Amino acid sequence: MEHEKEPSPVNPLPPVVVALVLILFAIEAGFSLGARGxxxxxxxxxxxxxxxxxxxFSSEVLWWMWETGQWPVEHLIRFVSYIFVHVAFTQTLFVCVFVLAMGKMVGEIFGDLAMVVVFLVSGIGGALGYAxxxxxxxxxxxxxxxxxxxxxAxxxxxxxxxxxxxxxxSRAFTLIAFLMGVQLLFGLLFGGTLDWVADLCGFGTGFGLSFFLAPGGWARIRSRIRRQ
Incomplete structure (x- = not known):
C-alpha cells in the first residue's frame, strides 16, 4: 500500500530566489573573509x-557618458552591478531577507523570469531616478x-x-509608506543620504512593470486600449 506524501508545512522557495540570495551572499562572503585576511x-x-x-553606480559617470556620447560597457554595467555590491555585511543581510520574502511571493505569482526582470529593471530604474x-x-x-x-510588485x-x-x-501602499517613514525618521535622527530617492524610484518601477508582467497583464492592457 502506497502512502501519500504529507504536504510540507513550509512552501519551497523559487529556485531563482535562492540563486539570487546565494550570489549576494557569495560576494559578501568574499569581501568579509578577505577583509579578515x-x-x-x-x-x-x-x-x-x-x-x-x-x-x-555614479551619477557623474552617467553625465560624463551623456555629454561625451561614449557608452563603454564597463560603465554601463554599473546600472546593474551596483545592486550586488554592499558597504557592509548588515546591508547585505537585510537585502537578502527582503529578497527571500518578497521574491518568494512575487515569484510564485509572476513566475521566476518575471521576478528577475522586476528585480533587475527596478535596480536600473532606481539608478536612473537617483541620477x-x-x-x-x-x-x-x-x-x-x-x-x-x-x-x-x-x-x-x-x-x-x-x-x-x-x-x-490604498491599503496596499501601507508597507511602502511605513518603510519610507522609517527611512525619513532615521535620516532626521542620524543624518542620511539621498539613497531613498533610488529606493522610491525602484518601487515605482516595480509597481509599473507589474501591469505588464503580472498574469493577464498584457490582456487587460490590450482590452483597455481597444475600448478607447
Missing part, C-alpha cells in the same frame, strides 16, 4: 573598496532599489486583490 592575502583587504569604485532627481556625487551601492522594486498584487474584493485599494 582569511582568503586572498594582503590584497583582499581592499576588495570591497575596489568593487565599490569599479561597480557602484536625474538628485545629481548626487555620492556613489549608489546596494540592492535596496531592486528590493523596493519587488515591494512594488508585491504592492501591485495586494492592490489587485483588494480591488477584487471591493476593499480600499
Amino acid at each position: 582569511i582568503i586572498g592575502g594582503a590584497d583582499a583587504i581592499g576588495w570591497r573598496l575596489h568593487a565599490i569604485q569599479t561597480y557602484a 536625474l532627481l538628485t545629481q548626487s556625487p555620492t556613489p549608489l551601492v546596494g540592492g535596496f532599489p531592486a528590493v523596493y522594486g519587488l515591494i512594488g 508585491f504592492t501591485y498584487i495586494l492592490w489587485r486583490q483588494l480591488a477584487l474584493v471591493g476593499a480600499q485599494q
Whole structure:
C-alpha cells in the first residue's frame, strides 16, 4: 500500500530566489573573509573598496557618458552591478531577507523570469531616478532599489486583490509608506543620504512593470486600449 506524501508545512522557495540570495551572499562572503585576511592575502583587504569604485553606480559617470556620447560597457554595467555590491555585511543581510520574502511571493505569482526582470529593471530604474532627481556625487551601492522594486510588485498584487474584493485599494501602499517613514525618521535622527530617492524610484518601477508582467497583464492592457 502506497502512502501519500504529507504536504510540507513550509512552501519551497523559487529556485531563482535562492540563486539570487546565494550570489549576494557569495560576494559578501568574499569581501568579509578577505577583509579578515582569511582568503586572498594582503590584497583582499581592499576588495570591497575596489568593487565599490569599479561597480557602484555614479551619477557623474552617467553625465560624463551623456555629454561625451561614449557608452563603454564597463560603465554601463554599473546600472546593474551596483545592486550586488554592499558597504557592509548588515546591508547585505537585510537585502537578502527582503529578497527571500518578497521574491518568494512575487515569484510564485509572476513566475521566476518575471521576478528577475522586476528585480533587475527596478535596480536600473532606481539608478536612473537617483541620477536625474538628485545629481548626487555620492556613489549608489546596494540592492535596496531592486528590493523596493519587488515591494512594488508585491504592492501591485495586494492592490489587485483588494480591488477584487471591493476593499480600499490604498491599503496596499501601507508597507511602502511605513518603510519610507522609517527611512525619513532615521535620516532626521542620524543624518542620511539621498539613497531613498533610488529606493522610491525602484518601487515605482516595480509597481509599473507589474501591469505588464503580472498574469493577464498584457490582456487587460490590450482590452483597455481597444475600448478607447
